[in-house]
Amino acid sequence: MTRPALTAGLVAAMLVPAVAGSAAAASGAPPGAASSGAAVSSAAGRGPVTAPRNATAVGTGGAVASVDPVATMEGLKVLEAGGNAADAAVATAAVLGVTEPFSSGIGGGGFLVYYDAKTTKVTTVDSREAAPATFTSRTFTKPDGTPLDFFTTVTSGLSVGVPGTPALWDLTARRYGTRPLSQLLAPAEEVARRGFVVDDTYRQQTLDNAARFAGFPATASVFLPGGSAPAVGSVFRNPQMANAYHALRTLGVDTLYHGAMGQAVVATAQHPVTTDGSTVYPGQLTMGDLAAYDARVLAPTRTTYRGLDVWGMPVPSSGGIAVGETLNLLEAYDRQTGTPLSKVDEVQYLHRFSEATATAFADRNRWVGSVPDVPTQALLSQPFANERACQLFDPMTAHARPLPFGQPDGSSSCTPTTAAQTPAGIEHGTTHLTVADRWGNVASYTLTIEQTGGSGITVPGYGFLLNNELTDFDFVPITPGVPDPNLPGPGKRPRSSMSPTIITQDGRPVMGVGSPGGATIITTVAQVVTEYLDRGLSLKDAIAAARLSSRNGAEQAEPALLDSAVGTALQAMGHQLVSTPEIGAATAIVLRQDGTMHAAAEPTRRGGGAAAVVDPR
Ligand code: GLU
Numbered sequence: 001m002t003r004p005a006l007t008a009g010l011v012a013a014m015l016v017p018a019v020a021g022s023a024a025a026a027s028g029a030p031p032g033a034a035s036s037g038a039a040v041s042s043a044a045g046r047g048p049v050t051a052p053r054n055a056t057a058v059g060t061g062g063a064v065a066s067v068d069p070v071a072t073m074e075g076l077k078v079l080e081a082g083g084n085a086a087d088a089a090v091a092t093a094a095v096l097g098v099t100e101p102f103s104s105g106i107g108g109g110g111f112l113v114y115y116d117a118k119t120t121k122v123t124t125v126d127s128r129e130a131a132p133a134t135f136t137s138r139t140f141t142k143p144d145g146t147p148l149d150f151f152t153t154v155t156s157g158l159s160v161g162v163p164g165t166p167a168l169w170d171l172t173a174r175r176y177g178t179r180p181l182s183q184l185l186a187p188a189e190e191v192a193r194r195g196f197v198v199d200d201t202y203r204q205q206t207l208d209n210a211a212r213f214a215g216f217p218a219t220a221s222v223f224l225p226g227g228s229a230p231a232v233g234s235v236f237r238n239p240q241m242a243n244a245y246h247a248l249r250t251l252g253v254d255t256l257y258h259g260a261m262g263q264a265v266v267a268t269a270q271h272p273v274t275t276d277g278s279t280v281y282p283g284q285l286t287m288g289d290l291a292a293y294d295a296r297v298l299a300p301t302r303t304t305y306r307g308l309d310v311w312g313m314p315v316p317s318s319g320g321i322a323v324g325e326t327l328n329l330l331e332a333y334d335r336q337t338g339t340p341l342s343k344v345d346e347v348q349y350l351h352r353f354s355e356a357t358a359t360a361f362a363d364r365n366r367w368v369g370s371v372p373d374v375p376t377q378a379l380l381s382q383p384f385a386n387e388r389a390c391q392l393f394d395p396m397t398a399h400a401r402p403l404p405f406g407q408p409d410g411s412s413s414c415t416p417t418t419a420a421q422t423p424a425g426i427e428h429g430t431t432h433l434t435v436a437d438r439w440g441n442v443a444s445y446t447l448t449i450e451q452t453g454g455s456g457i458t459v460p461g462y463g464f465l466l467n468n469e470l471t472d473f474d475f476v477p478i479t480p481g482v483p484d485p486n487l488p489g490p491g492k493r494p495r496s497s498m499s500p501t502i503i504t505q506d507g508r509p510v511m512g513v514g515s516p517g518g519a520t521i522i523t524t525v526a527q528v529v530t531e532y533l534d535r536g537l538s539l540k541d542a543i544a545a546a547r548l549s550s551r552n553g554a555e556q557a558e559p560a561l562l563d564s565a566v567g568t569a570l571q572a573m574g575h576q577l578v579s580t581p582e583i584g585a586a587t588a589i590v591l592r593q594d595g596t597m598h599a600a601a602e603p604t605r606r607g608g609g610a611a612a613v614v615d616p617r
Contacts, residue, residue, distance in 0.1 A: 046194050047194060047195075047235075048194055048195040048196050048197050048235045048237075049070050049073075049074075049190065049191045049194050049195070049196055050069075050070065050196070050197055051069035051070045051072065051073035051610065052069060052073075052610070053069040053608060053609075053610050054610060054611060054612065055540070055600060055601050055602070055603040055608055055609065055610070055611060056539075056540045056598070056599065056600045056601075056603075056611050057598075057599045057600075057611040057612050057613040057616060058596060058597070058598050058599070058613065058616065058617050059596065059597060059613035059614065059615045059616040059617045060438070060595055060596055060597060060613065060614070060615045060617070061079070061438050061613065061614030061615040062076070062079035062080075062085075062088070062435075062436060062437045062438050062597070062613065062614040063079075063434075063435070063436045063589050063597040063598075063599035063611065063612065063613040063614070064076050064079065064088060064092060064433070064434070064435050064599065064611070064612055065433065065434045065435075065587035065588065065589055065599040065600060065601045065609065065610070065611040065612075066092055066096060066431070066432075066433035066434075066587055066601065066609055066610060067096070067100060067103075067431050067432070067433075067516070067585055067587065067601065067602065067606060067609040067610075068095070068096055068099045068100055068431075068609065068610060069609075069610035070095055070099050070191060070196050071092045071093075071095040071096045071099055071100070071433070071610075072092065072433075072601070072609070072610040072611065072612050073610070073612065074091055074092060074095045074187040074188075074191070075088040075089070075091050075092030075095070075433070075435060076088070076612045076613075076614065077091075077187070078091045078092075078179070078184070078187075079435075079437055079438070079614050080614055082178075083177070083178060083179050083184075083437075084176070084177065084178055084437045084439060084441050085114075085176075085435040085436055085437040085441035085442055085443040086114065086172050086173065086175075086176035086177040086178075086441065086443055087173070087177040087178055087179045087184055088435045088437065088443070089112065089114075089172065089433060089435045089443035089445050090169045090172055090173055090177065090181070090184045090185075091184045091185075091187055091188070092433050092435065093110075093165070093169065093433060093445060093447055094169065094184065094185050094187070094188035094245065095187055095188045095191050096431050096433065096447070097165075097188060097241070097464065098188050098191045098192045098196070098238060098241060098245075099191065099196050099202075100431050101223070101238070101241070101464065101465060102205045102206075102209065102449070102452045102453045102454070102465065103205075103430055103431045103448060103449065103452060103516065104165070104430070104431045104447045104448060104449060105165065105241075105449060105464045105465065106163060106165060106166055106241075106244055106245075106248070106256070106462070106464040107160075107163045107165075107265070107449055107454060107459065107464045107465050107466040107467050108129065108163060108164075108165050108447060108448050108449035108450070108454065108467040108469070109127045109128045109129040109161070109163065109164035109165055109168075109447065109448065109467065109469060110127055110128075110164070110165055110168060110445060110446055110447025110448055110498065111124060111125065111126055111127070111128070111313045111317055111319075111445070111446055111447075111496070111498050111500055112124060112125040112127075112168060112172060112443060112444070112445045112500065113300060113311060113312065113313060113443075113444045113445075113500040113501065113502050113512075114172075114176055114441070114442070114443050114444075114502075115311075115440075115441060115442040115443075115502050115504065115509045115512075116176065116441060117439045117440035117441045117509075118439075120507040120508070122300045122302075122311040122502055122504070123297055123298070123299070123300065124297070124298045124299070124300045124313055124314065124500075125168050125171055125172060125295055125296065125297055125298070126164075126295065126296045126297075126298050126313075126314075126316060126317075126493070127164030127165055127167050127168030127171075127295040127447075128161075128164055128316045128317070128469070128493040128494070128496060129160075129161025129162055129163060129164050129467050129469035129470070129493065129494070130161055130162045130164070130289065130292075130293055130491050130492065130493050131161055131470055131473075131488055131489065131490065131491060131492045131493070131494070132161075132162075132283070132284040132285050132286065132289045132490070132491075133286070133288065133289055133292070133490045133491055134284045134490065135284065135470075135488045135489055135490050135491075135492065136488065136489065136490070137487040137488060137489060139158070139284075139488045140153060140158075140471075140473065140475035140476075140488060141475060141476060145476070146476070147475035147476045148281070148475060150471065150475070152280075152281070153281060153468075153471055153475075154450075154451055154455065154456075154468045154471050155212050155215070155280060155455060155456045155457075155468070156272065156280040156281035156282075156283070156455065156468075157268070157269040157270060157271070157272045157280065157281060157282045157283025157284075157285075157455070157457065157466075158281035158282065158283050158284065158470070159281075159283075159450075159455050159467075159468035159469070159470045159471045160265075160269040160283045160285060160455050160457070160466045160467060160468065160469075160470065161285075161467060161469045161470045161493075161494070162285065162289050162290055162292075162293045163256065163265065163466070163467065164293065164295055165447055166248055166253040166256050166257075167253060167256075167257070167293060167294060167295035168295045168447075169181060169184070169185070169253070170252070170253045170295070171295045171297070175297070176441075181248070181249070181252070181253075182249040182250065185245050185248055185249045186249065188245045189242050189245035189246050189249065190242075192237070192238045192239070192241040192242035192245060192463070193237065193239060193242040194237065195235040195236050195237035195238075196235070196236060197233060197234070197235060197236075198230045198231065198232055198233065198234050198235070198236050199232060199607055200232055200607055201606050201607035202230075202236070203229050203230060203231070203232050205452055205453070206223060206224070206229035206230065207229045208452065208453070209223075209452065209453035209456065210224060210228070210229055212453060212456035213453070213456060214275060215274055215275050215276070215278075215456065216272065216273065216274060216275065216456060216457050216458065217273060217274075217275050218268070218273065218457070218458040218459070218460040219456060219457060219458040219465070220275065222238060222240055222241075222458050222463050223458070223465075238463045239463070240461055240462055240463025241462065241463035241464055242463075243461070243462065243463070244261065244459075244462035244463055244464055247260070247261055247462075248261075256290065257290045257291055257293060258287075258290070258291055261459075261462060262287055262290045263287065264459050264460065264461060264462055265285065265290070265459055265466065266285050266286060266287055266290065268457060268458075268459045268460065268466065269282075269283030269284075269285045269457070269466060270282055270283050270284070270285065272457050273460075289491075292491065298314050299314065300312060300313070300314060300320060300502075301313065301314050301320030301321055301324055301376060301380060302324075302380070303324035303325075303327060303328055303380050305327040305328075305330075305331065305503075305529075305533070306331075306533055306534070307505070308503050308504065308505050308510065308533075309503065309504045309505070310323070310324060310327060310501060310503050310529075311501065311502045311503070311504065312324060312499060312500070312501050313446075313496075313498060313499060313500055313501075314376060315368060315369070315370060315374050315376065315495075316369075316370045316493040316494065316495055316496055317495070317496040317497070317498050317499065318364040318368040318495050318496065318497055318522070319446075319496065319497055319498050319499030319500070319501075319521065319522055319525070320499065320501075321360075321364055321368055321374075321376060321379050321380060322357075322360040322361065322363075322364045322368075322497070322499070322522045323360075323499050323501060323522055323525050323526050323529075324379075324380045325356075325359070325360040325363060325364075325379055325380060325384075325385060325388075326353075326356045326357050326359075326360045326522070326523075326526040327356075327526065327529070327530075328380070328381075328382050328384075328385030329355070329356035329359055329360065329385045329388060329389055329393075330352060330353070330356050330530065330534075331382070331385070332382070332385045332386045332388070332389035332390075332393075333352050333355075333356070333389055333393055333395070335386070336389050336390070336393060336395075337395050340534075341530065341534040341535070342534045342535065342536070346566050347566050347569040347570060347573075348395065349530075349534075349535060350548050350561075350566065350570055351395070351398065351570060351573055351575070352393075352395075353523075353526070353527065353530065353548060353550070354398065354548055354550035354555060354570070354575055355392065355393055355398065355399060355550075356526075357522065357523045357526060357549070357550045357551065357552075358399070358401065358402075358403050358550045358551065358552040358555075359388050359389075359392055359393075359403055359406075359552075360522070361519075361522070361550075361551045361552040361553075362402065362403045362404060362405040362406070362552045363379055363388070363405050363406050363408070364379075364522075365405065365478060365552070366405035366482065366485075367379060367405070367408065367485065368485060368486075368495060369484070369485025369486035369487075369495045370485070370486075370489075370492045370493045370494070370495065371485040374485065375408045378408035378409070378410065379408050381408075383410070383412060384406065384408050386412075387406065387411075387412050387413065387414065388406050390414040391406070391413070391414055391415065391416040392404075392416060396573065397573055397574050398570075398573050398574035398575045398576075400574075401552055401553060401555070401576070402552050402553055403416075403552050404416050404417045405417070430446060430447070430448035430450075430498065430516035430517065430518070430521070431446070431447060431448070431516050432444075432445070432446045432447075432500065432514035432515050432516055432585075432586065432587055433445050433514075433587060434512040434513065434514065434587045434588055434589045434599070435512075435589070436509070436512065436589045436591055436597050436599075438614070440508070440509060440591070442502055442509045442512045442589070442591070443512070444500035444501055444502050444512040444513065444514050445500055445514070446498040446499070446500045446514045446515075446516070446521070448467070448469070448498065448516070449465055449466070449467040449468070449469070450467050450468045450469045450471065450472060451468050451471070453465065454466055454467045454468050455467060455468040456468075469494055470488065470494055471494075472486075472494035472495060472496060473486055473487060473488040473492075473494045473495075474486045474487055475488075497518060497519045497520075497521045497522050498514070498521055499514060499515070499521050499522050499525040500512075500513075500514040501513050501514060501525055501529070503529070508591075509591050510590065510591055511529075511532070511588060511589070511590050511591070512588060512589050513525055513528055513529065513586060513587070513588035513589075514586065514587065514588075515528070515584040515585060515586035515587075516584065516585055516606075517583060517584040517585070519549075519551055520547075520549040520551070520556070520583050520584055521584065522551075523547070523548070523549040523550065523551065523583075523584075524547060524549070524583060524584030524586055525586070527542075527545070527547055527548065528542045528543055528545075528586050528588060531545050532590075539588055539590050539598050539600045540600045540603070542588075543586045543587075543588060543600050543601070543602055543603070544602075544603050544604070546558045546559075546560035546561035546564075547561065547583040547584060548561060548570075548577075548583075549580070549583050549584075550575075554578060555575055555576055555577055555578060556577070556578050556579075556580035556583060557570075557577040557578070557579065557580065558579075558580060558581070558582065558583055559579055559581065561577075562577050562579050582605045582606065583605075584602070584605065585602040585605045585606040585609065586601075586602055587599075587600065587601045587602065587609055587611070588600055589611075596617060597613055599611035599612065599613055
């Protein structure tokens with residue numbers, strides 16, 4: 001394979017028209033960030049940053065896979081310069097905040113799963129957005145107890161949680177990295193200042209949000225330059241966001257949690273300024289909430305699958321539990337039927353996969369949320385999966401949805417309960433990156449601002465969107481009378497589906513994987529893992545394969561699957577498939593015993609991602 005030319009595309013600067021909202025943006029430089037940093041002071045005059053878009057890369061010395069070529073390139077540069085996987089993950093994520101500002105960034109949160117080659121241990125960092133201290137279980141209800149309208153709440157200050165992403169970057173750089181945060185955020189500042197070339201996906205995401213964005217002058221001035229979505233091929237610059245990164249670089253994350261950036265976030269969330277003077281639900285965030293926030297190092301979830309260890313994200317995510325239970329169920333079905341997943345036909349594979357994920361969703365919806373008594377070990381135990389398989393799995397027929405949730409109490413009963421819940425199922429934005437370095441450290445990092453476009457509200461002068469993560473809480477109990485662990489509460493972190501995952505064999509990493517896509521993240525990660533481990537697909541093909549997302553209510557299938565003979569056969573078994581154009585946009589790295597790294601990003605969904613290695617083979 002030819003080594004890609006990973007240099008900034010200076011020539012492109014002369015070919016593409018610059019249309020971004022630089023003029024409007026320049027008016028809002030935050031205090032302390034008025035002048036550019038030395039490293040990027042002349043950046044704006046140098047044209048946009050560009051990079052090649054290769055979906056796969058094979059080689060040694062380190063690898064990066066993300067949804068965006070520029071982010072991947074900047075992460076790779078960190079590895080080439082001797083940084084480790086943690087350094088590169090932070091740098092890549094920060095650039096994604098610029099080039100994927102509707103899915104990630106300073107105003108959001110996320111989860112890192114990290115394999116440390118020195119200790120051979122996996123740990124995780126939780127930077128989930130937290131609710132204000134004033135939140136109660138009734139914050140998202142009207143006085144009569146009925147839920148607030150979901151979409152009205154999304155585009156409001158009320159949905160904004162304490163941003164956690166900068167705290168994760170800071171903690172990760174200090175704890176696992178080898179470079180100061182100020183250095184790791186420099187590429188993001190530069191990309192924001194110099195700009196990047198708008199592609200179809202960026203334009204479409206802007207168009208999808210144009211009406212909401214137009215409702216907030218601070219958002220319109222940054223993301224609707226000249227009043228509309230930027231043209232494909234034009235250069236989008238965000239000098240305000242460059243200033244925000246500069247402030248983080250020079251003042252540290254204290255500017256968010258204790259300083260001027262935090263004051264701007266609080267003022268914006270509490271008093272969202274609208275274009276026509278109409279009101280949206282005000283937020284409740286205070287400086288006290290920001291000061292109380294911390295990114296947390298948590299022990300990962302663990303389950304075994306095919307003799308490998310699968311490490312995932314614990315509460316507040318449900319990702320590690322639900323992916324792990326799915327894999328345990330698939331092993332239970334093997335035993336129940338006497339035929340392993342690797343030996344069945346495609347229809348039976350997807351049938352089993354669908355039943356497993358639906359069962360895992362039934363259980364996570366009942367038992368998982370930011371509450372003290374989540375039965376994580378029980379949900380991840382093989383005996384529980386065996387019990388659930390015995391209760392619900394029929395190799396010939398899809399069980400009627402919704403499946404009842406189980407009782408992870410060690411009872412080993414083959415009789416299912418009758419209590420079933422139908423969750424709401426909405427999928428949104430988010431972004432995932434995977435990094436490995438020459439020492440064998442691996443970072444699997446999923447980050448988000450929740451909905452594509454978050455709350456739609458931009459912090460004036462700082463150019464980043466605030467999250468709407470608090471709408472991941474259940475507004476009211478999903479089943480009256482059944483305890484719901486995911487109701488809002490003071491300082492509480494809403495349940496997530498994000499599933500950054502690392503798989504090891506005898507203590508050595510063999511795979512890092514993750515995806516965006518809301519609740520479909522869990523099914524996408526489980527599908528990529530099983531397509532690769534059980535079905536014999538290459539990593540590239542496992543990521544590209546047509547997807548099924550069965551979540552104990554909606555059972556979505558991509559057209560390539562739904563409209564095939566396999567889709568017809570699944571429907572004949574009782575699967576009620578709903579056509580969905582795209583599910584997920586995964587990235588992954590496989591680490592082979594011979595030291596080669598196979599990095600792969602989504603080839604087409606969301607416009608395709610980019611993978612790169614330090615020394616291509
Ligand atoms: N808020 C979602 C979650 O944490 C991620 C955003 C999305 O992709 O929907 O599960």
